Amino acid sequence: MRVFQSLALVASFASLLVNAQDACKAQDRTFSTEQTPAGKYQPSSIFMNPTSGLTSSKFYISVVNLTPHRIKLENTHSYQMDTFDFGDIPQGRSRQNTVKYRNRIATQDDAGEAYYRIDGTDKKFALRLQGTGPTVDQRSVTLDLSGMNLGQRVYKFPGGESSVSLVITGSAKYGFYASIRHDRGGWMRWIYNTIRDRPIRHLFLPGTHDSGMSKITNKITSIGNSFNTQNQGINIYDQLRAGSRWFDLRIGSVHDNNNAGRNLGFHTLHVNDETADLCIGNSGESLDEVISEINLFTRENPGEVMFFSLRYLIGRYEFPDRGPIYWNTQLWNDFLSKIRGVNNRCPDLDTSVPFQNQPASYFMDRNDGKGCVIFLLNGQNLRDVPKEAVGDGLYALNRIGLKDHWSNMQNVDAMAPNQIDNFKNLKRGGNGDFNQFHIAQWLVSPDAIASTTYGLQAFAIQQANPALYWAGVSGMSPEPWPNVMMVDYIGVQQKDQTGWHTLSAEMYWLGIGMNLYVISENCDVNKWKSPLIKARELELAGGKEWNGIIFANGTVVDQPSPELHPGHTSILRNGTIFANGTMLETTIPNPWI
Known part of the structure; x- marks a missing residue:
């Protein structure tokens, strides 16, 4: 018996020694404090x-x-x-x-x-x-x-x-x-061993702004066009493949001009004010298309977690000049019926714990390891209908304690410092940042004349997106970083070049690199030695x-x-x-x- 006890003690001591060797230590930190020369924004x-x-x-x-x-x-x-x-x-x-x-x-x-x-x-x-x-x-x-x-x-x-x-x-x-180039779509599953124990607030996630507006479909008759209303060049499926895990979806029902009770379908919308008497904008992908694209991606890439922030949730006439149509029980049920077609939803999550405080594995391991598609509803326009449906995997937006920072600035040389100053105030580590889930909207907001003249695409691919990789990166370190970096025209490098092999992959690898390297060097976030200074684990191979x-x-x-x-x-x-x-x-x- 004493022999077995001695062997157990030796094994326990060896385990502690291995754990100590594998622990994150400040002296192992490699992140440099050296400053590189200041860059230049496109004038x-x-x-x-x-x-x-x-x-x-x-x-x-x-x-x-x-x-x-x-x-x-x-x-x-x-x-x-x-x-x-x-x-x-x-x-x-x-x-x-x-x-x-x-x-x-x-x-x-x-x-x-x-x-x-x-x-x-x-x-x-x-x-x-x-x-x-x-x-x-x-x-x-x-x-x-x-x-x-x-x-x-x-x-x-x-x-x-x-x-x-x-x-x-x-x-x-x-x-x-x-x-x-991009690699396989399921980047979170690749680095599962690195991120599984981290709460969601200790992750960095690429995101897309007005995610459904990858095309103009004219379901409402207004002056919105591809120049001033379209925010993405690729659809939801390709945005997922390009690394995005946070989506800004604005969903509305479109109604017959002569019969408010006749719903012509649910579509993504981008309008100046969804509740105005006359709203200006246009429609993008249909909700049916979005659902089909989500299901295609999750079938090909099981084990990811993705958040869909849903806004608007209101109706408009085909010619949107008579104010909004607030959803009744029938419209809500029709919408809910559509959402039930999304595979790998996560119903009945523990709502007593804010989602940002749950570990990534809590979501990634759901549905027998197939991951989690999480819908978060901004219910400000939902009046006489529920504001969430927990049993169907739709949750109120306040289930995650977020701060969504929009600069609302037309020029990149004003927007970028404003965003950086905002997320540089974050302090990541331990239990002291429970409520800090921060969305950085890295995009310029030109007025109607500028956007119509030059196009939102040009503002994104020439000004905002390139600045992220010198200015934005310079504002991030193992201590402060935003949880979501939201952009327009993810992956698009040349105007109107949206074929898969013409896309750039910087956002995809920025997401992976921030989680693998930068965040891993914060020992208050990551208790284990950075994976980049250990031998690669086989399941993490690309x-x-x-x-x-x-x-x-x-x-x-x-x-x-x-x-x-x-x-x-x-x-x-x-x-x-x-x-x-x-x-x-x-x-x-x-x-x-």
Whole structure:
């Protein structure tokens, strides 16, 4: 008996020792406090002036480092560039690198390359800039991560003085990942072991604003069009695949102009005021489409948790000039009948605990591990009908203690600092932030004239979204971060390019990297050693290795020839300038090939 007791004590001691070794410790922290140079927002003078925007010669490449390794600049060279400013990216930080082409009317052959190394590893990558003419569409950047076995991606810039972004996460022990492309849709299930014990308030979730407005369907007759009313370029299914887990859905019933009792269907809407006598806006996806897309995604990607915040919940005539139609019992029951068609809803959750305080596993393990689709109802327009249906998985919005911060600012250089100042006041850790579930609305809000003239898409892809990857990231650390980062036009990098292989994947990998790396370095949130400084657990592995090329038009080459590197400069001409300021006086082969 004593032998068995001794063995038990030894095993217990060994277990404690392992736990102590695996515990999160402040001395293991790698997140850097080093500041990178301040970045630049796209100027309004460039954005709003078609001629200046088309012929602009200055651009940016933002690199986000969500790894425990410093990303070190090894060398650069440039030919006929007025500015070629690149530098190191410390751990957890981002850097907006600047290039300025030599502006000439004639055909040109400006080029430059920046070579990087992941410190402490043999992994390398290059950023290759090329210019073949004086307009924006003749200037491109190739993100060449073939030296990391992560492929290559060619981007054109979305506008003058705008940014292309690259997000890198993972580690030498865990494996590296980058925003060259999306991986499989179920990112939360991949990192289940990292996030399962964290309460929802200790997660970072990508989100979409006016999520159902991925198209204009004209179910109401108003002046809303794709320029001033459409907020997304891809539907709910693709938004889920692109990483979003928080959705802003505004649902309304549309009624026959001559018969208020005749409901023509439930649709997503985007209007200026859903209760006004005359409302301005339009309709997007139908509720039936949304439900079908949710079910397709959850069937393909079991084990995720996703929140759908439902607003409006009111009726409007086809011509919305006679005020709202408040839902009666029949309309409520019709709506409820539709919602019952959503698979993996989570009825009868414990409402005595605010949802932000439940661990992620509480939701992810529901429905036999298939995950949770959670509907949160803003019931301010629900009068004589219930404001939730717990037995059907519809909950009042106040079941989660959130703060939804909308800047309501037209210019990105005002919106971004306002959002950052707001979420930098958060303090994450322990039990002291029970009520802090914070939504950051990272989007500009142009007035009717500006949005109709330039389009919400242009404001998103040229101004707001690129700024997130240098300005927004600079405001986040292991202590403060928002729970939801809500954007317009998730994944869209070039105007009207919404095919899957034309989409960018920065938001997808920002979500993964924030949870894997940044939040994991807060020992008041994460009790275990960061997964990125341990060997990768097998179930967390991503998709199969890929080292192909995605071209700017969306063409994919899965197995390119080894010598194919778009934008690569094989010959360095006389006049080429190196990082140390040396200028070539004779033409030579590129020694970095």
